[in-house]
Amino acid sequence: MPVLFFSHPGLQGELLYTLVSEALPMNWEKAELGKQRHCLHHYSAIVVDCWQMLSSGDTSRIIGQLQSLDHPLILLINFPMELPGRTASQLRSPNIHFISDASCSQQTLLRNLRQALGSREGARRANLRNRLLLTRREQEILHQLTTGDANSTIASRLHLSEHTVKNHMYNIFKKIGVKNRVQASNWAKLHLEPENP
Template identity: 30%
Template sequence: MGTETVVKGKMLLLVTKPSLQATALLHQLENSVNLAIRLHNINKPLETLTHGETLILFDMMQADKKLLACWQSLSGRYRNNLKILLLNTPEDYPYPEIQAWPKISAVFYPSMEEMQLVEGINSVARGECYFTQRFTSYLLNQTGQYRYLSYEESGITQREKEILNKLRMGASNVEIAQLLFISENTVKTHLYNLFRKISVKNRTQAVSWANDNLRR
């Protein structure tokens, strides 16, 4: 797909539920952005990325909480050769949760016009980011110190690493306990120690740290 002027080595992957509206958006983007474009079913796993860089345009309107967590985890595995662009982002979607996405590069809200969507995609393709002024200000006000503590420096145990990976999948404390055959109180104790070791305050920051520091 795309035209002869597409940027080599880069692809735009529209991740949503297949529909007439999705197909229409795909065709509109094909005529507006200089990238090869493909539609990917949001309910199917992400295949191996073969392009030099993939821009994932992720339709937030079509994802529930568990699907969001699943795609965040998948994105973390490929963070070196992809960028995340959130489409139809709810206006009340918390900034810390946006920041938790690996390689987040653009956020588009339903109120934005098509011209802004095209401008944002082209900006990311050029190596830039496309955020609102409010979100940019939020990012500038974040110290982000927890990101600078590497996995090797953290001293986390193998069990704590397992719990981190379950968090990346969106699992609750009860679900983690069932998956690892331990009590819920033990999970809470591990989380307390884990958060202290990697200097984070909540699960969202822990997932963000894991996406930056853990391979799987």
């Protein structure tokens, strides 16, 4: 699973992304906050370059966006050294971690980031594997969902009641961390093997 790097567009964000992605050999993707390609659970971690975000005039909106991120591992880097206590306390959460402020050296930033990404990797993989274990029936229904057919059609094709299909859909959405059929279909196309005819 890739690591998602959130930053504002611009030279500073590009340079920091290049430094981090070249120094830490992982699969990386860069995006602006809220404009990533996949649902957040597609990523093993989210790294947020906070410099321009928290030093801009719209801090309360950015804090709201960061608080609304639904992911177990959010790593904040490059935040202003003089981060106001109120801002820091608003961002305190079990899934949000302050890694390095803007005054640290490149070596310190990379060391702290490497430790944060590596220390949780084993536990996170096991947790993710358990959460994403879809039953065979759920996988069948998810494959059918990619066709775009209605629940009634899927139910008829699999010899199930429509209510059963809806229950399975609810469980699938919860397990893979999506909110609608389109996201589930996209997730299935990325993660499930094609069904044998």
